[in-house]
Amino acid sequence: MGCSSSLPDRTSRQLPGINSENAGATDSKNLKVKLVLLGDSGVGKSCIVLRFVRGQFDPTSKVTVGASFLSQTIALQDSTTVKFEIWDTAGQERYAALAPLYYRGAAVAVVVYDITSPESFNKAQYWVKELQKHGSPDIVMALVGNKADLQENRQVPVQDAIEYAEKNGMFFIETSAKTADNINQLFEEIAKRLPREPTS
Amino acid sequence: MASDSNSSPSITDCTDQNPNPNEVTDHLTTLAITESENAIVDEVDSNQEDSVDIANGSLDVNYDQNDDTQVEEELPTGSVLVSAEVEVVEDVRERNSSGGVDNGIDNSEHEIDVRLSPSSSGYAGERGTSSATSNSGIEEVEEDGNVITLQDSSIDAVADSASWVPGKRHVDEDDASVSWRKRKKHFFVLSHSGKPIYSRYGDEHKLAGFSATLQAIISFVENGGDNVKFVRAGKHQVVFLVKGPIYLVCISCTEEPQEALKAQLELIYGQMLLILTKSVNRCFEKNPKFDMTPLLGGTDSVFSSLIHAFSWNPATFLHAYTCLPLAYPTRQAAGAVLQDVAESGVLFAILMCKHKVISLVGAQKASLHPDDMLLLANFVLSSESFRTSESFSPICLPRYNPMAFLYSYVHYLDVDTYLMLLTTSSDAFYHLKDCRIRIETVLVKSNVLSEVQRSMLDGGLHVEDLPIDPSLRSLSLSPHLGQERLTTDSLERFIEVDHGIGGPAGLWHFIYRSIYLDQYVSSEFSSPINSSRQQKRLYRAYQKVYASMHDGGTGPHKTQFRRDENYVILCWITQDFELYAAFDPLADKALAIKTCNRVCQWVRDLENEIFLLGSSPFSW
Numbered sequence: 001m002g003c004s005s006s007l008p009d010r011t012s013r014q015l016p017g018i019n020s021e022n023a024g025a026t027d028s029k030n031l032k033v034k035l036v037l038l039g040d041s042g043v044g045k046s047c048i049v050l051r052f053v054r055g056q057f058d059p060t061s062k063v064t065v066g067a068s069f070l071s072q073t074i075a076l077q078d079s080t081t082v083k084f085e086i087w088d089t090a091g092q093e094r095y096a097a098l099a100p101l102y103y104r105g106a107a108v109a110v111v112v113y114d115i116t117s118p119e120s121f122n123k124a125q126y127w128v129k130e131l132q133k134h135g136s137p138d139i140v141m142a143l144v145g146n147k148a149d150l151q152e153n154r155q156v157p158v159q160d161a162i163e164y165a166e167k168n169g170m171f172f173i174e175t176s177a178k179t180a181d182n183i184n185q186l187f188e189e190i191a192k193r194l195p196r197e198p199t200s
Numbered sequence: 201m202a203s204d205s206n207s208s209p210s211i212t213d214c215t216d217q218n219p220n221p222n223e224v225t226d227h228l229t230t231l232a233i234t235e236s237e238n239a240i241v242d243e244v245d246s247n248q249e250d251s252v253d254i255a256n257g258s259l260d261v262n263y264d265q266n267d268d269t270q271v272e273e274e275l276p277t278g279s280v281l282v283s284a285e286v287e288v289v290e291d292v293r294e295r296n297s298s299g300g301v302d303n304g305i306d307n308s309e310h311e312i313d314v315r316l317s318p319s320s321s322g323y324a325g326e327r328g329t330s331s332a333t334s335n336s337g338i339e340e341v342e343e344d345g346n347v348i349t350l351q352d353s354s355i356d357a358v359a360d361s362a363s364w365v366p367g368k369r370h371v372d373e374d375d376a377s378v379s380w381r382k383r384k385k386h387f388f389v390l391s392h393s394g395k396p397i398y399s400r401y402g403d404e405h406k407l408a409g410f411s412a413t414l415q416a417i418i419s420f421v422e423n424g425g426d427n428v429k430f431v432r433a434g435k436h437q438v439v440f441l442v443k444g445p446i447y448l449v450c451i452s453c454t455e456e457p458q459e460a461l462k463a464q465l466e467l468i469y470g471q472m473l474l475i476l477t478k479s480v481n482r483c484f485e486k487n488p489k490f491d492m493t494p495l496l497g498g499t500d501s502v503f504s505s506l507i508h509a510f511s512w513n514p515a516t517f518l519h520a521y522t523c524l525p526l527a528y529p530t531r532q533a534a535g536a537v538l539q540d541v542a543e544s545g546v547l548f549a550i551l552m553c554k555h556k557v558i559s560l561v562g563a564q565k566a567s568l569h570p571d572d573m574l575l576l577a578n579f580v581l582s583s584e585s586f587r588t589s590e591s592f593s594p595i596c597l598p599r600y601n602p603m604a605f606l607y608s609y610v611h612y613l614d615v616d617t618y619l620m621l622l623t624t625s626s627d628a629f630y631h632l633k634d635c636r637i638r639i640e641t642v643l644v645k646s647n648v649l650s651e652v653q654r655s656m657l658d659g660g661l662h663v664e665d666l667p668i669d670p671s672l673r674s675l676s677l678s679p680h681l682g683q684e685r686l687t688t689d690s691l692e693r694f695i696e697v698d699h700g701i702g703g704p705a706g707l708w709h710f711i712y713r714s715i716y717l718d719q720y721v722s723s724e725f726s727s728p729i730n731s732s733r734q735q736k737r738l739y740r741a742y743q744k745v746y747a748s749m750h751d752g753g754t755g756p757h758k759t760q761f762r763r764d765e766n767y768v769i770l771c772w773i774t775q776d777f778e779l780y781a782a783f784d785p786l787a788d789k790a791l792a793i794k795t796c797n798r799v800c801q802w803v804r805d806l807e808n809e810i811f812l813l814g815s816s817p818f819s820w
């Protein structure tokens with residue numbers, strides 16, 4: 001990747017990662033999980049998060065610097081709640097070396113690509129490999145094809161993504177931050193897949 | 201003043217403007233005024249034109265009698281004739297614009313914006329940034345489908361720094377485009393192997409040929425044992441700055457002093473370090489042909505807003521920062537809570553409102569250079585994503601340590617007010633978040649945030665409020681800040697019947713820089729310096745005086761009085777402060793000097809409110 005040594009990667013392999021004191025379950029009914037979004041710049045990570053957290057879509061959304069932190073709590077049908085602490089990372093190349101800081105200790109990783117951009121699909125695969133190597137072993141991974149509203153410009157066939165997700169034990173969904181299509185479903189499905197502590 | 205000579209060789213052939221036979225050259229009167237202690241002696245003859253005091257040495261009378269005397273004769277005096285005065289000034293300006301350098305064919309800085317259709321990066325525009333989005337512009341779709349945003353052509357009336365939209369302009373251009381060649385001020389960054397890194401206008405990748413040419417010139421002269429720093433080609437100045445493997449170049453026909461352009465290149469380099477640190481040099485050691493552009497992805501708006509600041513933000517040439525005016529206890533309250541968190545392992549805690557500092561605190565021994573503050577504020581203000589939510593990002597403060605990243609927690613407390621907490625620890629996010637919550641609670645409870653908003657509405661110092669007589673000073677203390685608004689205003693107006701537009705004695709604007717504090721305060725712009733174009737012109741005039749006053753070669757300039765067709769600029773430098781003041785071009789010199797003394801007294805009287813005092817020592 002270009003020249004990642006210009007970035008703080010010398011230390012990043014040992015980056016402790018950002019973790020609140022007691023990440024994970026607060027109790028069996030109320031979960032708190034750290035979630036990280038990864039993917040190429042411009043695929044719509046910030047738009048997905050803002051749609052989920054604030055119900056908004058800003059077409060002029062601006063390139064993320066470093067990483068933004070947001071949180072959102074959802075209630076599931078079994079009357080449990082899940083509080084997502086979301087790290088929306090910057091997809092710009094210069095921040096790539098910094099990613100471990102944000103994904104270390106994460107219970108969930110959402111890897112996003114843009115269905116109109118094959119390069120972004122390649123980049124997604126790069127992130128999946130990186131997470132398999134350096135992420136938590138029991139991390140829940142989701143593969144998200146965003147901008148599903150741009151069907152006519154599709155460049156990444158659904159089938160390719162499905163196959164790749166299956167091979168890597170990932171949950172797959174196509175979303176549109178613009179139309180809100182599948183955004184809540186994405187987070188609900190993730191919540192369902194979280195490992196639960198056996199109720200005592 | 202280097203004068204244009206059209207016979208000098210042209211290295212860029214972008215001089216297709218008129219040679220301007222009757223170009224208005226600067227006719228300045230540079231007078232040295234005797235100076236004693238902290239007051240400008242005003243026994244200087246009030247006949248400004250002929251009497252010159254050479255006590256301070258250097259004397260440069262270059263006065264073109266024609267224009268100014270004429271203006272003076274045409275001009276009736278007295279307060280009733282305010283509008284006539286303004287008109288005459290406008291006249292002079294128009295004459296100037298027919299031939300003056302500052303009004304070339306192309307006013308590129310407020311011109312047509314071309315937005316590209318979304319690129320493959322997913323963002324509209326270049327390199328993953330959304331380019332300028334038009335808030336106020338008129339959109340027209342051309343036949344080829346490009347969207348052209350025409351900014352309001354009456355830009356003079358509306359534009360100020362607030363309505364300016366950051367982002368790369370004219371991405372469609374390259375060095376073959378006529379429009380590109382006509383731009384008045386280009387900035388380029390390229391690598392020593394000639395690879396483009398950044399260009400103010402046009403797509404870097406399309407400028408590869410041009411970059412190679414620049415690179416060739418630089419290496420040619422470098423090999424000759426000489427460092428090219430400056431070339432003049434007709435109307436154009438070319439200034440080079442070599443920083444290891446990175447070359448920075450400015451090509452300009454704005455007539456700004458060479459030192460000013462060089463300082464601007466230094467800031468552009470600093471901004472690059474803030475994003476990448478100096479360790480980017482290692483990439484060039486490994487691979488001389490390394491392409492740096494991907495590493496700067498999405499940062500066009502950071503650089504374009506810095507370049508924009510060169511024409512409106514005095515911090516870019518004063519190397520000082522400015523504070524939001526606040527009552528002393530209010531600023532103290534903010535400082536106290538920042539001090540608290542600084543003691544818990546935060547390196548710098550900075551609370552700002554737009555470009556102005558509310559308070560700032562550094563951990564023991566850590567000091568923040570004003571240039572770093574400028575670059576940091578520019579970075580945060582021009583990166584829209586900081587406004588959406590709290591964030592945690594690596595940044596480098598080039599004057600603090602150009603090799604290392606710090607981690608910055610940034611959070612907006614309201615639309616304009618933001619808190620920056622810097623630390624060396626990459627896992628401090630939750631701690632900094634807690635600090636922010638604590639700070640925010642205190643600021644809300646102690647009404648600091650509402651005071652900040654009030655101060656934003658009131659604005660800073662207004663020349664109209666300059667106290668008229670030292671004996672009345674106690675009455676008019678802090679006209680905007682305190683409660684004592686009283687009736688000094690009306691009293692003043694009654695006494696000083698002839699001050700016309702602006703402040704007394706034709707004072708239009710001033711900047712006061714405190715040398716010990718590394719802070720400056722500048723008056724709000726008011727009539728007749730209303731438009732962004734006039735403001736820019738005034739800054740350029742200040743910049744010119746600044747450069748000549750800080751030019752080591754020419755002995756100790758302590759005061760300067762320059763009169764041209766646009767203003768009288770008075771500059772006064774002592775051990776403690778620098779004062780730059782602009783007056784009506786017809787202002788009386790003795791009165792102007794008197795007024796400057798009053799400005800200094802006024803600023804000293806208000807220092808508790810307009811400056812950040814007595815926190816940790818900022819010495820470097």
Ligand SMILES: Nc1nc2c(ncn2[C@@H]2O[C@H](COP(=O)(O)OP(=O)(O)OP(=O)(O)O)[C@@H](O)[C@H]2O)c(=O)[nH]1
Pocket residue numbers: 039040041042043044045046047048058059060061062063064065089090091092146147148149150175176177178179322323324328330498
């Ligand atoms: N049509 C369409 N456009 C979208 C969608 N989601 C995002 N976009 C557009 O894609 C652009 C980039 O979106 P962001 O959310 O900022 O991208 P990002 O992944 O956060 O990019 P970085 O912060 O640079 O990593 C925005 O300008 C959006 O307008 C979508 O679902 N449909």
Ligand SMILES: [Mg+2]
Pocket residue numbers: 045046047062063064088089090091
């Ligand atoms: Mg983003």
